[in-house]
Amino acid sequence: MSKISWQDFEKVDIRIGTITKVEDxxxxxxxxxxxxxxxxxxxxxxxSSAQITKLYTKEQLNNKQIMGVIxxxxxxxxxxxxxxxxxxxxxxxxxxxxxxxxMFIDNGARLL
Numbered sequence: 001m002s003k004i005s006w007q008d009f010e011k012v013d014i015r016i017g018t019i020t021k022v023e024d025x026x027x028x029x030x031x032x033x034x035x036x037x038x039x040x041x042x043x044x045x046x047x048s049s050a051q052i053t054k055l056y057t058k059e060q061l062n063n064k065q066i067m068g069v070i071x072x073x074x075x076x077x078x079x080x081x082x083x084x085x086x087x088x089x090x091x092x093x094x095x096x097x098x099x100x101x102x103m104f105i106d107n108g109a110r111l112l
Contacts, residue, residue, distance in 0.1 A: 013071035014087065014111035015039050016101060017046070022058040025049055027078040033058065034080055035066075040108025043070060046083035054095035067099040067111065 021036035031053040038045050048068065052061075069085040076082070087099040 011071075012069055014067055015043065015070050015107075016065055016105045016109045016111075017043075017068055017107050019061050019064050019066060020045060022061045024058075025078070025080070029078075033061070035061070035086065037066065037068060037084070038107050039068070039070060039084075040106065042108050046070065047080065048082045048084050048086050049077045049080060050086040050088075050096070050098075052086070052088065052096045052098060054093075055097065064098070065101055065105065065107075067101070 017037035017039040019035050020038050023034040023036075025032040025034045028049060028051070030051050032049045032051045033053060033056075034047055035050050036045055036047045046068075067087040069087065070083075072085055074081045074083050088096040089099065090096060
C-alpha cells in the first residue's frame, strides 16, 4: 500500500448527510439502491447508487446519516448520474456496512 501525504488526504471532501429518499435500482448490474442524500444548505441534495441491499432495507435507510465523498467528478452509473461516493466497509461475504456517525451531526459537517 502506498503512503499519501496529509495534503493528499485534505483534498478528499468527506461529509455527513441524511438519506432523504431511497429508490430501487433495477437497472444496476448488482443489486443496489439509489440514495438521495441531504448534505446541508451549502451542498444540497445529491444522489448516488449503493450496493447495500444485502444488509439494509429501504425503510432502515430513510433518515439515516451516512458519510460520502462529495468532490469526485460525477459518474454515469446506468441511467443515473452518481454525484458522490457512499462510504462503507466490505465484510467477508462482500456485503457493505455503511460508514455512519455514532451521534447526530449537522448535515454537511466535514471529516477533519
